[in-house]
Amino acid sequence: MLERMFDSALDTAPSYRAGLNPQQRAAVEHGEGPLLVIAGAGTGKTKTLAARVAHLVDGGVASERILLLTFTRRAAQEMLERAGRLTGATRTGRVWGGTFHSVGNRLLRTFGHALGLPPNFTVMDQSDSADLMNLLRNELELGRGRKRFPKKETLATIYSRVVNSRTKLPDVLDADFPWCSEEAEAIATIFTAYTARKREQAVLDFDDLLLYWHALLVHTKARAEVGSMFEHVLVDEYQDTNGVQADILRALRADNSNIMAVGDDAQSIYSFRSATVRNILDFPKHFSDTTIVKLEENYRSTQPILDVSNAVIAGAPRRYEKDLWSQRTGGGRPQLVTCLDEAQQSDEVCKQVLDARERGTNLKQQAVLFRTGHHSAHLEIELTRRNIPFVKFGGLKFVEAAHVKDVVALLRILENPHDELAWFRILQLIEGVGPATASRIMEHLEVRRSGSATPDASPVRRLIEQPPPIPQPGRTELEALAEACADCLGDAPPAVQVERLRRWCEPVFVRVYDNPAVRVADLVQLERIASGYNTRGRFIADLALDPPNSTGDLAGPPLLDEDYLNLSTIHSAKGCEWDVVHVIHAADGMIPSDMSTGDEAQIEEERRLFYVALTRAKVDLCVYFPLRYYHRRMGLDDPHSYAQLTRFVTDGVRALFDERSLEGTEEPELPAKEYEGVEAITDFLADLFEV
DNA sequence: AATATCCGTATTTTT
């Protein structure tokens, strides 16, 4: 609110100019033509982009002719809100904003027919692609009995790498999957079938959304119309885009060259998704007469935090040509805390978090960052035990859970009755139905479009009107399925449909899954999410493209009003900032992750990841390092092992920290247990005192 | 042909 008042106080001049430094202003007020902004961490990148949007709109560009491509949907929303505040909310309302994938999805719903794509196509997520790969592998009887044939996830990964890096299959295999090189032919066969099958069924995977978009811009009659839709294109996080995305941008700028890309090569952390820094380096080649602006003044962090961050990134063999500097004074040096083990680390984090809150920093302005989703497991238990509320970003796999996928598959069948994968999944839930029977049923229903199939008779209709014969035990469930589908064929809101489908799932889950109660409860969550949507199609597309990725998205609204601590993978923390940042598990094997120490490029990416984590902090930064890890490996001995401080904190870097060691401090368990009784008394009394 | 059982293994990051 204060911020809003502040904004309007400066409204006399175009307010988007307020508080911009000369470089930022140059970027914001740049005229026509390509513009590349190299923006170090915390240099006001978001502000600059938002101001640029406001500037364009103020200058008379129709908002629906502006395209803002960001890394997450959330980032787009945030920027547009900000731009709205700078220029009067209604005027930025129609800017196209979102990820490449979501914008591709939107455009293809409208113009896909030019590519022979029906508007009700469905979007597959990563694990769906893997499942389809598996289905085809079995169908083609490839990789059967062979020893080292890639697993389904690996197949999907290889495919995606080939597409996104636009590299030939044998080359990808040689470079990244040498143990599969001999199977190149079989793999190629599967990929060909995979492509054909998706096409047949009007199903697109994530990569297709980009490929089809690109094809739309290059090869179709819709080309001119789509190509001229946007007068200005703005791209955020350009260092994390891949080759196909760069192609799209080039195709998108056939009519004019109004493109602005913002990025930081030191923060590229998505090469596992085929993102390449070359996009930044080659930008001036792709777009002639590029203006380059560099933002180096950091407004986020205090100088001691930047000193550490700069020192870490300076360790990269390929130097990044900027040093961040800040005018922000105050704040102590970052802390490096050595802990005995993970338990002590969790304990210490809790203490520090609460301390900071005592000193006036809300939980919301603090974050705990870690390399992988499960790194926070221990801490989460500890936080729960102490009643410290938190929301976790990243690493959450709500929509990946089998039972959630089941319901989504049901919705997909209703939306696109030729979605073979969805049918295959659902039919096998029925008692006595396995792969073979499922295939037979699907044939009966004519799920696969055969040339002679009548176009109107949908497999769903056929299921309702001419139910296929199946073995006795499953008949009731199949009938119930037909009824459930029949009830959902109308225009009932998605939430109502989810509720109806859940009723079908309940008895099935009891038979099929371990703890059905928990799973059914998840479906209620799904229902809640569905209630935010008007159409089933939008709901499932969003579930795939923009799944709930924090525990907060899942919790009811009440939690969001309260104060809560942020827990986040470093990847999900990209673009965020907090007053106090705690980085845990700063041990070799965690950062860099054991899985990524294969070659130097991977290790360097891990370094940048660590750099991203450090530069999220505004005022206080605390890095934790547990000395001892307990393994629950089956191995005969070694119940624990000793870790080393992450290699990215060299002696030189280490000297920039204030160090604290908790070794030798008594084990935290003891006092905690001793006080348990006391806590009970406190709770008891608090209860009594409650008004 | 479906399901039960067992064994082994690998274990990230995300649109």
Added chain:
DNA sequence: TACGGATATT
């Protein structure tokens, strides 16, 4: 540990 894959059983 939990899941996937392969084998054994119904």
